[in-house]
């Protein structure tokens with residue numbers, strides 16, 4: 244890189260998700276030039292993706308254009324591109340820019356915040372038939388699949404086909420699977436209740452499968468049992484301790500049994516995006532870069548990995564792949580870079596502060612666990628609702644989401660029940 248006295252230090256952040264945006268904000272008063280590179284033009288509030296998939300909310304309500312950050316932060320630029328390589332020797336990232344080909348962008352500091360993607364545990368062939376929920380396209384495709392299943396069930400004259408269309412299988416009973424199953428149950432039993440002449444939506448089967456012995460395995464057994472009961476009250480069949488053997492266009496084989504289903508959704512595991520592996524860092528089994536306690540990659544200068552892409556151990560336990568961890572790590576790294584640039588000493592060790600784990604199980608019920616504190620029920624659901632609204636990226640999102648929720652709560656209706664004319668169906 245040229246020695247140029249007027250040149251400002253360049254900080255490249257790959258990924259404009261929770262971690263990347265927090266890192267960029269923490270650098271707003273620094274004299275560095277900050278560049279966020281993302282292959283999407285928007286930041287997504289992922290905790291509410293399941294509500295887009297079940298027609299409660301529409302995509303724009305839980306997303307914000309990354310360009311808006313540029314308007315608010317003078318030292319920040321955004322580039323819509325996919326990072327495809329990193330050269331630590333040249334201290335540059337290689338990005339594929341639409342219509343421009345590849346471009347090499349030099350950095351003084353690099354923050355990799357590329358998040359995760361669904362993991363099919365070595366069975367990538369399932370992906371074609373069992374979409375995961377990771378971005379807005381996934382959420383819209385799942386919504387189209389769910390709504391189309393009812394249209395097909397209503398139209399068919401075959402009883403077997405009707406039953407297949409009205410059987411939904413969710414693989415993975417972690418928070419996403421639980422929240423999606425409960426919201427789907429509400430859609431079917433409340434919103435769609437009187438919408439069809441030839442079928443009774445109440446006869447729909449929702450099956451939540453997991454190889455683990457209980458739902459929400461990261462929560463306590465008491466919470467897990469309470470959530471199982473709640474799901475059963477909502478009409479969800481919870482089947483745990485069962486491994487999925489096969490998924491195809493006609494259904495699922497799990498624990499040796501065949502379940503005919505037109506809609507299989509994958510809410511099981513995640514693995515890191517491939518970018519951390521390009522850094523030469525050691526990775527764990529999920530592809531996350533093993534970083535030190537200051538979130539740096541060993542044997543590099545100024546290269547950090549944060550959020551779902553990083554494997555960080557604290558008190559001998561891995562820090563979970565959740566939004567609050569990514570945000571705290573992003574802030575820490577942003578401040579560390581800012582301090583280094585100002586010649587000040589930075590905090591050397593990142594400490595994760597767990598604000599608690601929450602799962603919303605349909606309307607009027609949520610569970611929250613923080614250390615030994617456990618709460619559940621209506622009040623917890625209200626708290627969860629307020630936390631979600633306040634955590635949304637901007638005022639416009641907060642107002643729109645609140646309005647939709649109030650409308651949906653009091654009328655039982657969901658306003659986003661649209662099947663695009665050219666819906667990206669995975670299978671019928």
Ligand SMILES: Cc1cc2nc3c(=O)[nH]c(=O)nc-3n(C[C@H](O)[C@H](O)[C@H](O)COP(=O)(O)OP(=O)(O)OC[C@H]3O[C@@H](n4cnc5c(N)ncnc54)[C@H](O)[C@@H]3O)c2cc1C
Pocket residue numbers: 257258259260261262263280281282283285286289290291292293324325326327356357358359376377418419516518549550551552564565566567569601
């Ligand atoms: C359905 C769902 C529900 C969730 N619910 C909760 C919840 O209730 N509470 C909670 O705390 N957490 C929840 N999480 C987890 C939480 O969203 C993640 O832990 C968090 O988003 C991780 O932040 P991140 O910055 O590491 O990655 P992300 O927020 O995923 O951001 C990664 C960004 O990197 C970009 N990117 C990836 N690869 C490239 C590339 N090669 N080039 C350019 N850009 C790239 C992506 O486009 C994306 O914008 C949920 C996740 C999902 C999927």
